[in-house]
Amino acid sequence: MKNIAVFASGFGSNFEAILEAAEQGQLQAHIALLVVDKPACFAVERAQRHNVPVFAFNPKDYSSKEEYETLIVNQLEEYKIDLIALAGYMRLVGNVLLQHYEGKIINIHPALLPAFPGTHAIEKAYDYGVKIFGITIHYVDAGMDTGKIIAQDCFKMKEGESVDEVEARIHQLEHQLYPKILNQLVNH
Numbered sequence: 001m002k003n004i005a006v007f008a009s010g011f012g013s014n015f016e017a018i019l020e021a022a023e024q025g026q027l028q029a030h031i032a033l034l035v036v037d038k039p040a041c042f043a044v045e046r047a048q049r050h051n052v053p054v055f056a057f058n059p060k061d062y063s064s065k066e067e068y069e070t071l072i073v074n075q076l077e078e079y080k081i082d083l084i085a086l087a088g089y090m091r092l093v094g095n096v097l098l099q100h101y102e103g104k105i106i107n108i109h110p111a112l113l114p115a116f117p118g119t120h121a122i123e124k125a126y127d128y129g130v131k132i133f134g135i136t137i138h139y140v141d142a143g144m145d146t147g148k149i150i151a152q153d154c155f156k157m158k159e160g161e162s163v164d165e166v167e168a169r170i171h172q173l174e175h176q177l178y179p180k181i182l183n184q185l186v187n188h
């Protein structure tokens with residue numbers, strides 16, 4: 001079975017969906033490690049509940065991205081990680097990680113890329129007046145949400161739907177699609 005590391009910075013609902021899919025056998029992989037850049041984030045609590053080891057670091061403790069990414073790579077090698085799934089990891093991936101895990105880092109984004117890359121994508125799309133919302137799973141490269149697209153899914157906004165309602169539907173879609181695609185990637 002392949003080993004997956006999930007990277008998160010916050011709430012970790014996608015991480016939870018990935019864990020549950022793995023526990024239920026829909027995702028045939030071992031969720032071997034959680035990496036967070038915010039040691040107090042809620043994703044850490046989820047990892048503890050599911051007995052997943054955590055590597056938590058604070059970027060401010062290091063002089064460069066290269067320095068902390070070298071530590072991350074050490075951890076990934078120790079846990080024999082085959083695939084990295086970014087799930088709300090609010091940081092651009094740098095050269096060190098990209099060189100060691102080229103083609104093995106995946107991200108989920110809450111918009112139909114290439115529209116609305118970067119942060120606050122759902123609000124930006126909503127404020128723009130978008131009527132079809134969606135999500136994108138893509139390979140990670142050095143850019144901001146610019147890597148090759150692997151999968152997308154979408155839905156039509158309902159008349160008068162609020163941004164919160166749209167957001168909830170987007171997360172629901174993410175929680176279904178991400179584990180499914182990860183399973184395809186590790187078991188193709």
Ligand code: GRF
Nearest residue numbers: 011012013014088108109110
């Ligand atoms: C998700 O909407 C994901 O698409 C984006 O960040 C959010 C993370 O949410 N990259 P959560 O931490 O998984 O709940």
